Amino acid sequence: MKNTALQSRLAEEVLGFIGQRKTLQLATLGEDGVPYASYAPFAVADDRLYVVLSDIAVHGLNLLANPRASVLIIEDEDSAEEYFARVRVNYQVRATQxxxxxxxxxxxxxxxxxxxxxxxxxxxxxxxxxxxxLAPVQGRYVKGFGRAYTLSGGTLGGENIEHLREGHRPRVPATA
Structure with missing residues (x-):
């Protein structure tokens, strides 16, 4: 995305959206490779997400075993206009205790x-x-159908933001 004004506006929009949410969904992997999904309240500072996690809830121990995880911050169902395209941002993150x-x-x-x-x-x-x-490695911001963006550069707002232009295409029927 070459339009720096648009990129700056989208980065601010992402950060504003994150600031309105209080919890995130967290997907981790155990030592055995078994995935585990949970949630946690979070705070933001210095382009990082901060969480306090219990070992009893598994995800803390998983992050010690494997610091790679995925975070989803999503619009509340009650306020969503479209359940199939809720506003959301997700990140691949690296966790540090x-x-x-x-x-x-x-x-x-x-x-x-x-x-x-x-x-x-x-x-x-x-x-x-x-x-x-939780430090972002890369991410994706989805505002709705046809309005999805990759976030790269190691910041929550994305140093580089690219619109996913491929979009949804009709399924081609299989021929016999």
Missing amino acids: LKTESDAGNMALNHLEKRFGERPRRLSELADFRLFS
């Missing part, structure tokens, strides 16, 4: 506290909870 007593961990917890009160910090003090940074 943060020590809560580190500067980065404290910053992440401060952002989580701004959104959710004191609960994230209290949870992070329990032995079975871990604080993670």
Whole structure:
């Protein structure tokens, strides 16, 4: 996408959409390669998503075994105009566990506290909870049918945004 004004507007739109959501869907892989899907409340700072996850809920342990994961942030069903094309952004991410007593961990917890009160910090003090940074590798922003964009460059808004122009095509009937 060469139009930098349009690219900037779309990046702001993506960040605005993320800022309106409070939870994300998280898909992880266990050591045995078995996928696991869950959700978590999140905060945003420095082009990262921050979550506090319990080992009991599996996804925290999965991220320790395999830091590659997928995140989906999606429009609420109740406000969606079209169930088949809900507004959403997904990312392939790389997870890093943060020590809560580190500067980065404290910053992440401060952002989580701004959104959710004191609960994230209290949870992070329990032995079975871990604080993670989820750094985007690449993503996709979907605004509806025919309005999908790839996000690349390692930022939530996308340093590079490309419109997926192929679109949906009619199925060609099989011939006998």
